[in-house]
Amino acid sequence: MTKTAALLLICLSGASSLRAQGLDSTTLAKPATDAWPTYAGDYTQRRHSSLTQIDTSNVHNLTLAWVRRLTAGAGGDDGNWFGPPPGPPAITGGVADQPVNMPGSTSGTPRLSGSVLQVNGILYVTSPDNAWAIDARDGHILWHYFWKSRGGTHIGNRGMAMYGDWVFFETPDDYLVSLDAKTGAERWHKEISDFSQQYFSTMAPVVVGNHVLVGTGDDLDSPGFLQSFDPNTGDLQWKLYTVPMEKGDPALATWGSLDAARHGGAQVWMPGSYDPESQAYIFGTGNPTPAYTGALRAPKDQHTNLYTGSVVAVNVNTGKLMWYYQTSPNDTHDWDATQAPVLVDGPFAGKPRKMVLQASRNGYFFVLDRTNGAHLLTGKYSEAANWAAGVNAAGQPVRDPAKDNTVAGALVSPDNGGATNWPPPAFDPQNGLLYVPLHEIYAMYYLTDKDPRMLVGLGGSEQDYVGGLGSSLVAIDYQTGKVAWKYRMGFGFGGSGLLTTASGLLFANDGAGSLVALGLQGRKPPVPLWHAQIGSVDNAPETYTVDGRQYVLVMGDGAVWAFFLQ
Amino acid sequence: MHSRRRFPFCGLLIVACVTSLSAQQAPAKTPPRPAPAAPVDRSGRTPDYPEHPPAPPEQVAHGQVLFRSNCSFCHGSDARGGEKGPNLVRDVVVLRDQNGETITPIVQNGIPAAGMPKFALSASDITDIAAWLHSQPLSDRGTPSALDILVGDAKKGAAYFSGPGRCTQCHSVTGDLAGIGGKYEPKMIQNLIVSGSNYGGRRRSAGAAAPKTQPVTVTVTLPSGQRFQGEIDHISAFIVALRDSNGTYRSFARHDSIPNVVVTIPFQWHLDMLPQWRDTDIHDLTAYLVTLK
Numbered sequence: 001m002t003k004t005a006a007l008l009l010i011c012l013s014g015a016s017s018l019r020a021q022g023l024d025s026t027t028l029a030k031p032a033t034d035a036w037p038t039y040a041g042d043y044t045q046r047r048h049s050s051l052t053q054i055d056t057s058n059v060h061n062l063t064l065a066w067v068r069r070l071t072a073g074a075g076g077d078d079g080n081w082f083g084p085p086p087g088p089p090a091i092t093g094g095v096a097d098q099p100v101n102m103p104g105s106t107s108g109t110p111r112l113s114g115s116v117l118q119v120n121g122i123l124y125v126t127s128p129d130n131a132w133a134i135d136a137r138d139g140h141i142l143w144h145y146f147w148k149s150r151g152g153t154h155i156g157n158r159g160m161a162m163y164g165d166w167v168f169f170e171t172p173d174d175y176l177v178s179l180d181a182k183t184g185a186e187r188w189h190k191e192i193s194d195f196s197q198q199y200f201s202t203m204a205p206v207v208v209g210n211h212v213l214v215g216t217g218d219d220l221d222s223p224g225f226l227q228s229f230d231p232n233t234g235d236l237q238w239k240l241y242t243v244p245m246e247k248g249d250p251a252l253a254t255w256g257s258l259d260a261a262r263h264g265g266a267q268v269w270m271p272g273s274y275d276p277e278s279q280a281y282i283f284g285t286g287n288p289t290p291a292y293t294g295a296l297r298a299p300k301d302q303h304t305n306l307y308t309g310s311v312v313a314v315n316v317n318t319g320k321l322m323w324y325y326q327t328s329p330n331d332t333h334d335w336d337a338t339q340a341p342v343l344v345d346g347p348f349a350g351k352p353r354k355m356v357l358q359a360s361r362n363g364y365f366f367v368l369d370r371t372n373g374a375h376l377l378t379g380k381y382s383e384a385a386n387w388a389a390g391v392n393a394a395g396q397p398v399r400d401p402a403k404d405n406t407v408a409g410a411l412v413s414p415d416n417g418g419a420t421n422w423p424p425p426a427f428d429p430q431n432g433l434l435y436v437p438l439h440e441i442y443a444m445y446y447l448t449d450k451d452p453r454m455l456v457g458l459g460g461s462e463q464d465y466v467g468g469l470g471s472s473l474v475a476i477d478y479q480t481g482k483v484a485w486k487y488r489m490g491f492g493f494g495g496s497g498l499l500t501t502a503s504g505l506l507f508a509n510d511g512a513g514s515l516v517a518l519g520l521q522g523r524k525p526p527v528p529l530w531h532a533q534i535g536s537v538d539n540a541p542e543t544y545t546v547d548g549r550q551y552v553l554v555m556g557d558g559a560v561w562a563f564f565l566q
Numbered sequence: 567m568h569s570r571r572r573f574p575f576c577g578l579l580i581v582a583c584v585t586s587l588s589a590q591q592a593p594a595k596t597p598p599r600p601a602p603a604a605p606v607d608r609s610g611r612t613p614d615y616p617e618h619p620p621a622p623p624e625q626v627a628h629g630q631v632l633f634r635s636n637c638s639f640c641h642g643s644d645a646r647g648g649e650k651g652p653n654l655v656r657d658v659v660v661l662r663d664q665n666g667e668t669i670t671p672i673v674q675n676g677i678p679a680a681g682m683p684k685f686a687l688s689a690s691d692i693t694d695i696a697a698w699l700h701s702q703p704l705s706d707r708g709t710p711s712a713l714d715i716l717v718g719d720a721k722k723g724a725a726y727f728s729g730p731g732r733c734t735q736c737h738s739v740t741g742d743l744a745g746i747g748g749k750y751e752p753k754m755i756q757n758l759i760v761s762g763s764n765y766g767g768r769r770r771s772a773g774a775a776a777p778k779t780q781p782v783t784v785t786v787t788l789p790s791g792q793r794f795q796g797e798i799d800h801i802s803a804f805i806v807a808l809r810d811s812n813g814t815y816r817s818f819a820r821h822d823s824i825p826n827v828v829v830t831i832p833f834q835w836h837l838d839m840l841p842q843w844r845d846t847d848i849h850d851l852t853a854y855l856v857t858l859k
Contacts, residue, residue, distance in 0.1 A: 198661075407714075408715050457707060462710045
């Protein structure tokens with residue numbers, strides 16, 4: 001037995017008794033085929049499926065299996081008179097007597113931008129304050145849970161996590177909620193962050209062994225952290241702050257003061273990856289705060305503001321930091337490093353390596369050794385990115401102060417959304433390429449207040465869009481950091497995440513309302529083979545089999561869309 | 567921070583297809599659509615977080631007086647941090663406080679370990695101080711700059727305009743740009759210089775509405791040789807739609823390179839300039855154009 005397998009058994013033994021009805025936890029540690037059991041399908045975040053039923057020769061026959069439109073709020077899912085039977089009434093929970101009224105949460109069209117779990121033929125779907133279980137064969141709604149919210153930033157929800165017969169999701173007003181997957185009945189809810197400090201929670205939790213890993217977000221000056229909860233009781237197992245909170249923390253030397261560090265951000269708002277062999281949960285952290293000035297948090301060159309804008313590895317059992325790599329030292333542009341850390345095993349510089357890849361929001365691409373965080377390579381995948389003057393010996397882009405927010409205005413790319421953002425990339429092991437949605441947009445960055453003390457959170461910056469070179473899909477060769485090809489997708493936000501298959505397909509959002517299947521051609525740009533205009537494509541496409549038949553699932557325009565070969 | 571880009575992007579469209587025109591891959595421009603109901607900015611919307619109900623003005627004023635005489639020495643006259651004391655506006659104790667209940671014990675007992683002395687202030691006085699603290703704005707996210715952006719040299723700007731900037735190839739200070747300095751605020755002019763279109767600065771710049779600029783047009787040539795031309799409506803790898811000079815809407819399915827599609831962007835030069843600009847030239851040009859009144 002390999003060391004990996006032994007560790008896995010140890011990790012998973014606690015859950016194995018639960019597998020009869022719910023999720024067999026061993027599915028989490030292998031690439032998904034008949035399930036999509038965790039945020040990215042599996043722990044590597046490669047979003048690469050080994051399924052080949054749908055391929056370049058038959059994808060033109062891909063057709064709609066079913067579509068289910070969802071309605072948010074306690075009164076949702078009434079169905080319509082000519083449609084299928086209406087969904088069941090919503091089960092309500094939440095700590096507010098009366099939910100803060102928000103279209104998209106308490107009523108109307110939900111924002112469906114997260115991952116959908118598919119386990120044993122049941123789909124688990126979320127939007128802010130709402131969760132559904134849906135039959136993967138016909139879209140029939142099994143249950144709908146609605147959380148009465150006390151408010152908070154309702155920007156999105158990235159999906160659920162599953163452990164045995166239990167599902168978990170976060171709410172914008174900072175609760176982790178656990179439901180019985182069979183009935184939608186609430187098991188418990190736990191407060192995960194302080195609402196009065198304007199934390200808001202969107203992350204899809206990640207289950208590893210008997211840990212539910214939970215991050216949260218904040219756009220004010222509050223410290224970031226990652227927490228681990230017991231899936232059974234909801235008790236806190238450990239909490240790792242991503243900025244120094246006490247004197248004596250070695251990272252404090254990278255801050256102007258302890259007060260600045262304790263308000264320094266580094267929010268953990270996207271799911272990480274997991275390496276069973278090293279028991280490392282690898283995740284990205286957000287920008288430092290205040291976002292647009294380093295005057296107080298980073299008055300000197302050595303003030304890089306750890307661990308903001310970093311890829312961080314934590315031991316999943318102890319909650320202890322294992323290593324980190326900072327992709328934007330002393331960031332002044334809101335360059336989160338929360339983009340998916342993609343785990344890849346393969347050759348690098350002639351030797352086999354265990355790596356983590358990240359195409360970061362700042363327009364640069366990084367390859368690290370995931371066993372120790374050692375930097376292997378930096379590439380620049382956005383030609384337009386102009387905020388950095390160069391790359392230092394550690395492979396980190398060095399910011400150009402002239403391209404900060406200035407009173408007179410600086411022409412900067414990327415714009416605030418970044419070269420890429422939360423929409424996940426996909427890795428293609430056959431071609432050794434990481435496919436990434438890229439936006440090359442320019443904005444004039446104006447500083448709005450000369451007194452850095454007045455800049456709180458994301459305040460202090462006016463950013464005016466002044467043009468762009470468009471949106472594309474780029475293929476990054478991880479061994480060289482070079483862009484192998486660039487496929488122009490047009491403009492707008494045309495990136496809601498990607499999916500590749502072993503049959504040479506790349507599923508993407510064309511930015512104009514269509515789900516597209518592109519045929520990969522190795523080092524040559526891909527060609528469009530199939531598309532379906534569904535209004536908008538709001539999450540990353542997924543694929544799995546049900547009853548042995550391969551489906552492609554996507555959400556958009558307030559509905560869940562399932563495609564298969566007719 | 568989390569991206570709110572999705573909605574902001576909607577406004578920004580056209581500029582995009584830009585370089586794609588000549589490219590083999592079909593450009594895909596997101597069709598213009600009205601802003602969704604979901605908010606774009608934090609400004610002008612219902613707050614996501616409960617705010618402290620406003621206290622009576624006299625209580626707030628009294629709190630400010632007390633703060634200035636007791637607290638500002640360390641925390642700054644605006645409570646946003648001084649030499650010794652931290653910024654209180656964003657402080658967790660203040661954020662959690664409703665009516666002085668969490669602030670009072672700290673003020674009355676001090677924090678000796680952090681060097682904060684105790685103050686002999688009554689609970690009522692501290693409640694007033696809390697009321698003033700809670701009246702201070704937390705973040706100005708989304709608020710446009712009101713600062714004077716003019717730092718450039720108008721003479722250098724004039725030289726750049728007619729010299730290396732090659733602006734005179736398309737523009738004239740006595741023609742299309744005549745009097746522009748009197749029509750728009752400097753920041754709008756600067757954003758227009760860079761964008762070359764009315765998309766620049768449309769989101770946040772205050773002042774007069776941006777001028778109308780020439781629309782993006784498309785010419786579609788069918789295999790038969792029949793040709794259609796008009797203002798672009800939307801375009802992707804799979805469809806192109808236009809409105810011709812009669813206002814008639816026409817759309818054409820696209821398959822590979824059929825029909826032939828040529829997009830014309832009147833501000834193409836400005837897009838090509840984006841990677842090349844020096845900020846000083848932008849600032850100098852702005853300083854020059856604002857003199858054209």
